[in-house]
Structures are given as C-alpha cells and as structure tokens.
Amino acid sequence: MPTCKECKKFFPLEEDPKKGDCVQRVVDPRQAFYQAKPVEADRNAASCPSFEKR
C-alpha cells in the first residue's frame, strides 16, 4: 500500500516527520498557485489520483 511519504508531493515537517504537507501546483481558470494541505506521512495513498512516486 503506497503512503503519502512515498509521494513526491509530500514534504515532512522537520520537527515531526510523521506529519507533513501535500504541496501541489494548481491552475484554475483565472490563476495558478501552489497549495499545501496537512497530511499524515503514513496516510494511505492508494486512492489518491495525484500520487507521484518519489
């Protein structure tokens, strides 16, 4: 089972590597931006359509 920590988009917290941010590039009809959402390193990534192997 892949987990977030194996994903290129996962950036662990220095102080607690079990947690981190999922950082993604998004382009909507008006603007482009980077977004970050807190995720657990061991979160199941099997069904994540944005998973990218490190």
Added chain:
Amino acid sequence: MAVTAESLKELEKKQAWWWIAEKKRSRRLDYLRKAVWKKGAIGGLYPAGLIVDLERPVLQTEKARELESSADPYVIKFAKILAHVLDNKTIFITDHSQLVGYLGSTPNTITWDPSLASILNHEVINDPQCLPEPLDDSLRTIKDIVNYWAGKSDLDKILPYMDLDDSMKILSGAIGWGVPLARGGYSGKDYEYIMTGKRAFEDIIAELDRRIDDAYAKAHEPSASKEISNLYDKINNWEAMKITLEAGIRYAKRYARLARIIAENFETDPARREELLKIARTCEHVPAKPPRDLQESLQYDLFIQLFSRNEAIEGAWPARPDYYHGPYYEKDVNVDRVLTEEEALDLVGEFLIRAYEVSQYKPKWSREGLQGIEGTWVWTLGGVKPDGSDACNGMTIALLKAARLVRVSNPTFAFRWHPKVSDEVMRECFECIRQGLGYPSMRNDPVLVANAMHWHGHPIEEARTWVHQACMSPAPTTKHGFQPMRMANATANTAKIIEYVFTSGYDNIVNMQIGAETPPVETFKSYEEFFQAWVTQMKHVFSLVVRPVNRGRMLAPTLTPRPFLSAVSERSVESGLDVNDPSISRGNAWITAFTWVENIDSLAAVKKLVFDEKKYTLAELKEALANNWEGREEMRLDFVRNAPKWGNDDDYVDSIMLDCLREAAKFSRELKCPSGNSWPILPENVSGNIHYANVVGALPNGRRLGDALYDGGISPGPGLDKKGPTAVLNSCAKIDHITHGRAFLLNQRLSPTQMAGEKGYQLCKAYMKTWADLGIDHVQFNCVSDETLRAAQRDPEKYPELIVRVAGYSAHFVDISRKTQDNIIQRTVQGLA
C-alpha cells in the same frame, strides 16, 4: 495597442479608464487583478465558477464533535475549534503575489461558517448553483453539518432569550434587516492597541500569561469573594484569547513553510525565488512580532483581518490604512529607500486585491441589499492625528494611485477632508472621482469629530482616530471608543414610518401589526396631529430595531464570545472580559435609517395638498394609497408635481426635514445602548432603496409599490432636484450635521466632460469649498456619463470594469440589477457653475 502617450490620451478622451489602468499597471498587478475571483453577488446569486467551501465547516464540525465530551468551558472550545481550522485548512500562494492568506481553501471558494445560524445553513443546502461537484457527496456532507449545528448555532441559542414579538417583526423583513448576532455584522478594531507597532501577538501572549498567573494566584489566596469567583471566567477568557493568538502565529508559519518549499523545490526564476523567501521571512516574523517594513505591515494587517473573519462573519472592514501603514511606507520608500514608489505601489495594489477577494457566505437578503459587493468595506483615508495635525502621508497618495490601477469595487475609500489637506492629496482624490471610481467619498472631518464628541462623548483625541465602521458611521479606534460589533439589524426601513401613519401600524405587505396602533388617519384634523402620529410611528419603529440589538449585545459575552477579537483589544486583555461586554465599551451605536427622504416629501405633500390647499381629504388619500394609486393617476401626478420636494432650497419642505430630524434626535437620547450611550440616526441606503421597492407600499410623494425608493440618506429623489447643485447643498446645509444625527449620505452626479483637465479640478475644488463651508458631513460622486452607462447596459461585456457609486459603496455597473442601474442614470447630473 502599444502604450504610447497618444494612445493613453485617446483612451482618456473616451473616458475608458479601465483600459488605461490595464495599460499603466505593472505586469504583476495586471496578473493579480485578472487572477482574482469576483465574489460580489449579482441579483442575489454568486457569480458562476464560485463554490461553497466545505473544508472549513467539516473541520469545525469534526472538532466540535470531538470536544463535546470535554470539560472545557464554551469559550475555550470555541477557540480550539478556530485553532483547528487555522491549523488544518488548505493554504495557497498565488503566482506573482507578495501577500498571502485567504479564508477559503482555493481562490474561487466562498467560506461558510455553520456555527452562526441555522437559517443561513438552510440557505446553503438549498443554494441553486454554488455547491461543489459531485453534488450528491456535497449534499451528504452539508446535511450532516446542518443537522449537527441545528440548535447549536449562535442564532438558535440566542433566539429563545429574545422577545418573540420583536423578533418576529424583525424577521418579517419589512422593517429592518439582519439578525442580532454578535458574530455577524460590522466589527471595529482597537487599532491603537494592535497596529501602532508597539506590540504584536507574542507580546500579548506574554501579557496574557502574566494576567493568568496573577489571577490564578489571587484565586487561591485564603479568601473568598465575588471578585474571586469572577476570576475563573476571566482566566477562561484569557486562555481562549491565547489559544487564538498562538493559532494565528502557527497559521502564518504554515505560509512561511510553503513559500520556502516552493522557492527551494519548484521555482526556477531567481527573482521570484527571492520574493518567495521574502514572503517566508515575513510570515515567520508577523503576526508574532511587530512589523519592520511595509510588506510586513500589510501582511500583519491582512492576517488580523482574516483571523477576525475566521471568527465572525464581517460585513464591513473598518480600516485606516494610510495612517497605520504610513510610517512603514515612509521608512521604506523615503528614508531607507529599499522600495521604489513603483514597488510600493505593487504591494499597496495587491493589498487592495487581497481584500477584494475575501468572501463569506451570506444570507440572500444581505446579498440583494449589497449588490455586486461582499460587504461595505469603506477604508478611511486622510484626517488628522490625535493632536489635530494633518495625518496624510505618502501612503495616502499610494493608496489613491493604486486604486486607480487596480479599480476594485471593494474596498472603497472615504476621505476625511479638513482644511489642512494639501493640494497634492486633493488632486489625487479628484483624479479617483474624475476617473469614475465613485470613491473616495468626502467626509467633513471637523464636523464629524465634533459629532463623535456630541453623540457619544468620545474625548477629542479619541474622536480624531475615527474610521468608518461600515459605509458611513464614524467610530474611534481606541481602547474604549471602538465598537466591536454593530449588528446589521439596527437598520430601519424608515419609509414604513409614513406608510404606517396611513395604516395605523398594520403592514399590508407582510400582513402583520408592526407599527404603533395610531388612530385612523382620516380622523386627524390638523397637520400637527398628523405629524404627531408620524412621531409615534418613528419612535415605535426605531425602538423595534434597537431592542433586539441591545439584547444580542448583552447575551454576546456568554453565548457568542469572540476570543480572537478580544485578544487584539486592550480592554479585554486588561479586564479578562469578552470584547462585546458593554461594561468596558463607551458605546458608539447608531440606527441606519434607510429610505428616509420619502418621509419628508410625503409629509410635505400631505401638508400642502391636504391641509393647506384642501384639494384632497386624508380619507381620499388613504384609499388611493391602499389601492396603489390605481385609477387615481391624475391625483398621483398632482402629489408628484405640485408638492414641494426636498433638495431645492425650499423652506416649506426643508423645515419638515428639520422637524423630523429634531424629533428623531430627541428620541435618540432616550434610546440607550447597553453601555448607556445614545442611538443617533444615520440616514443612508446601501441598495436598500431597490431591495425595499416591493416591501414599501404606495406613499404620498406619489410613489407606487414597486417603484425604486430614493437612493441617498439626504439626497433628493432622482430627478426631483430641479434647482441645481447649490440648491441641493443649501437644503442639506439647513441640517445641523453635528446634532441632528450621526451622519447623512449625499449622492451627487457630476458631468465627466465638465470634470476634465485643470478647469475640472478647479470647479470641483470650488464645489468642495462650498460643501465644507456649509458644514455638510458627506458627499460622494458619480462621474460617468449617461452615454457610457447606457452603452454598458447595451453591451455589458465591453464594460466589465465600469464602476459606479451605488450608495455607501461602489460596484461594477454590470454587477448591479437593472433597476439599480436605471436608478443611477435617473439621478440628476449637476452642472457646476
């Protein structure tokens, strides 16, 4: 088209200011301005492409469930829920931006706070167009959230403690709007505490720790008293304040981390990388510590505004950005020279854009009343310092210049004019007006400082700090002077006063007895008797809108606390009491009087045609009004054409305005807010004149049910001011703008052709001098020709950025209803002599 002096001149001749702005602004500002998702509702509906953000309500609900079994008092639970949202919401950084922070998880979201009111939650679940796909999943999530908060939301908790009779009348929508919620309205801020660079969040946390330790020690001394019992509540409040401040610091650090991640892993352009690292340094520093430069100061302010809007739904944005950011602007641009004027303009322009994009899901009545905008975000510029000296600075000019470059309709500016304002600053204000922004509105500072002292007893140094708490009403930014919440339902649809004189208080539109049961109108034998019935109805209506607000404010500290706003307010940090506690506030309440001038023209018509000329009886008029003038068109036209109208320097009708205002002012002193201060009236409309068109019945000024009401607070009816601009000013000057009410909104239309060039400026300056000398407190201008407005009605896609002044706010012309558009076109264009 290449940007040449010729092409700009050509565009200027065509008054195509929005194209000029596009060509003049930097590439960054152009990107950011076009990138922003417009949030103001059109015809009560949010624009296509926006979606309700479900992330925040899900986070709120999951944390609330988790805390249900906790022993924490409510205020601590509330603070923890807020912290949970800030810690876990999705954040983003837009390309080219230098300032960060948004309420929602993506730029096109409207945030929804389900803890405010179940009636709002039901609007969300029934929203026809903004629910995210897949719809079934969204509906399932929303249903769960709505069910959870049923009976737990603020309004659900407060209503059982309100007077049912008053509540039903308010909720009928006929007499006022809004609900008496302390987390829904216009929040003033204690900027003198939080924005002067003397302290930031870490300093306040240290202060809170000291107070908690002291209180804890005192509470455990060998003694017992009421004061000791009160300490337990205070400790809870202080703890809650601390939780929100710590969460705010963590939230900013999340942005710092994201900026570094982008810079170090994704960004290839070295210049942008450096900008991202600057964002990171900024967010590592503020709001924890006081700002050191302009970018930090703007970012700090933005964070505070966003935290406050995470805590409450705020329909206004009281601010004085030139005064509080000015020292940083001067330092960066003129002293240290680390920013060029153009670089500073980029930051200032982006600050306006970041405010423009903020959005919170609001009820439909509010969206309809504020067509095309999110709320009345009137930022205050100019004015004087507490010592009376001119407060204008480089930032004042930068904001006025930036406004012309980004041309957002929200925030708008209101300028505190006083005799020491420099010509340079006045020219910048004039350029904004001439270029059709509809702002700044002009406020007469000496008059309004005196007004603040007269009505609420603010000491002069505090009165001089005033900002617009919403569209119009001044409020100090000081420890005891600022007002943490002005609830929107202290807004009266005052055309009902004259309507109720004819119906003995029965409202035929909503079929309820709302007004006072005055005797049948046909029994009045004299104008004096008739006028006394008007006074009775006026007292009844004003009391009705004020009582629930007073009650809501009394209940607020326990039922609907605001720990974040308390944490940035000196009086709460010092006392341990919630910011809404009336005992620590001087009071700065006011009643917004929508649709006021209809009363004056109606009373004048009755006096002249019924009592003086005896052409009609009151019984006849009552019947004509009850039938909406049907079959009595000739009679109606008599009331329109042959009765004197306000705004023509005619003492017959102008004296009636003064009689009404004197009666209202007298009664304002009897109406008391929970702090023991007065409730003066403030005649203005937002777009209430359109919103209430189908709610106000036929009136003696010749108006029919459904006709738009007059647009201003003391503006003459559209097209009814026949005697020119001086006559309008002379009528308005008969009002005592210090003692008759809190402020009076005056709309004027100017001809753009006349305003062109130096001659235009000199004409405008002369007009402003007359206005100031006459002691009138407010005036705002539309300076767009009928031709342009009609062209925009025909081809809206060609005029997406055309801005007009609606009432106390500006909006893009294409975003307001046809009825409001027509109403603006009907206003008389004043030729200045």
